[in-house]
Amino acid sequence: AQKVTQAQTEISVVEKEDVTLDCVYETRDTTYYLFWYKQPPSGELVFLIRRNSFDEQNEISGRYSWNFQKSTSSFNFTITASQVVDSAVYFCALSEGSGGSNYKLTFGKGTLLTVNP
């Protein structure tokens, strides 16, 4: 069965600090997809990134970067120079992609990030 663990329940930082959100996953599939979503106080889930299991290249998008390591089953998310607007709950999620009806998305419990001015 697939599982996602976000060990950090809450993180609080001061603006301009860098912060890393951890995500560890478990799956038996060789083909799978990893996601990060942001949920601001408004409640809507905002897609941030999707990574395929066969592509371990790390990615940077502005102040956001993601480190995918299959050897440790981790997909960590770093925000550089955090801002107050980054305050939200962040979810890591896993989808097994072996076909059929196996595309359900399993979420971690989320990390509440608070960025203080």
Add this chain to the structure above:
Amino acid sequence: DVKVTQSSRYLVKRTGEKVFLECVQDMDHENMFWYRQDPGLGLRLIYFSYDVKMKEKGDIPEGYSVSREKKERFSLILESASTNQTSMYLCASTLLPLTAANYGYTFGSGTRLTVV
């Protein structure tokens, strides 16, 4: 942009009532999902559907049923609402297969259901 629309943002129902939560997507997606979100528990899958009239149980299906009569609409039904079903309910859809062009799952804005 793909849109997933949930019919109500807030809903208050009485214990024992039959409750329908509606979800509509406008991009011909095969897969649709219902999740509930509770503090400290993240999002948990209730049911999903990969085609019209097809459904599969998720991780917490007890007390719920679903209906998918048309491809664009996926309804979550609480046959007899109870207070422990007070929660935020999120609907999602996705196109198969996941490709470079199709990044993944689109979520609705959620329905906050309170059962009193």
